[in-house]
Amino acid sequence: MKNQAALIEKTIFVLLRVLSFTVIGFLLLILGFIFYKGASAISWDFLTQMPSNEMRSGGIFPAIVGTFYLMLGSALISIPIGIITAIYLNEYANNPRVVKIIRLGINNLAGVPSVVFGLFGLSLFVVFMDFGSSIIAGSLTLGVLNLPVIIRSTEEALMTVPGTFREASLSLGATRWQTIYKIVLPSSLPGILTGIMLSLGRAAGETAPIMFTVATYYTPGLPSSIFHEVMALPYHIYVLATAGTHIQETRHIQYGTVIVLIMLVLLLNLTGVILRYRFRKRLSS
Numbered sequence: 001m002k003n004q005a006a007l008i009e010k011t012i013f014v015l016l017r018v019l020s021f022t023v024i025g026f027l028l029l030i031l032g033f034i035f036y037k038g039a040s041a042i043s044w045d046f047l048t049q050m051p052s053n054e055m056r057s058g059g060i061f062p063a064i065v066g067t068f069y070l071m072l073g074s075a076l077i078s079i080p081i082g083i084i085t086a087i088y089l090n091e092y093a094n095n096p097r098v099v100k101i102i103r104l105g106i107n108n109l110a111g112v113p114s115v116v117f118g119l120f121g122l123s124l125f126v127v128f129m130d131f132g133s134s135i136i137a138g139s140l141t142l143g144v145l146n147l148p149v150i151i152r153s154t155e156e157a158l159m160t161v162p163g164t165f166r167e168a169s170l171s172l173g174a175t176r177w178q179t180i181y182k183i184v185l186p187s188s189l190p191g192i193l194t195g196i197m198l199s200l201g202r203a204a205g206e207t208a209p210i211m212f213t214v215a216t217y218y219t220p221g222l223p224s225s226i227f228h229e230v231m232a233l234p235y236h237i238y239v240l241a242t243a244g245t246h247i248q249e250t251r252h253i254q255y256g257t258v259i260v261l262i263m264l265v266l267l268l269n270l271t272g273v274i275l276r277y278r279f280r281k282r283l284s285s
Contacts, residue, residue: 073139153195
């Protein structure tokens, strides 16, 4: 029996290892294909110049700037609301039924397709609130889209803080808010940062929400107001690959833009890993 159990365990581990390397292999294959197709487009001018010649030459600087604006705007909206909501659910809410209803709503919100958020943003922010196709409308839509990620990740991070930390702080005369602000939040900061970085990466890569609320095919200059529309990397890729007038001629630009977007998301994730490691090291020391 022991030999049979050991054989089954070894077979399972081998199978899991093969599946893991298969996933990594597909990832490397996709990345290799993208870099092979788009590496020729990457240059300093490609990153810093405006598009020209009907998008067949020039750079993608307005799309990069527009993507950063949308990431920043969505972060300013979703991070405070998401963290405050998670603190309420984990630290203040006493009614289990209310907490259950709120969490059910958050889980359902996380499962809504992004195109539905785009239509929601179009109806509420663009039309009803009369923001038009603008940075603020796109940022509000992406902020709502990212709320479930930040709320759930923050709540999970708060749950990892031992209850003895709270009890010790309260026993020393600290108020509940002082305990949360000075003990609980710093201890859970690595997990909160993970959720924030994931939400920023999602905001950078979403196409459907910004298609209805903020993104445009081309602008002659950079936006000077939050009520202006902008170019963005994911929408720029979509337009060049599907609706452009010179699809084949701009193929290298399409893949080059994909490389920039991938590197942006990887940079965000790497930043999150570094910050999480430093905070964990500081907490353990």
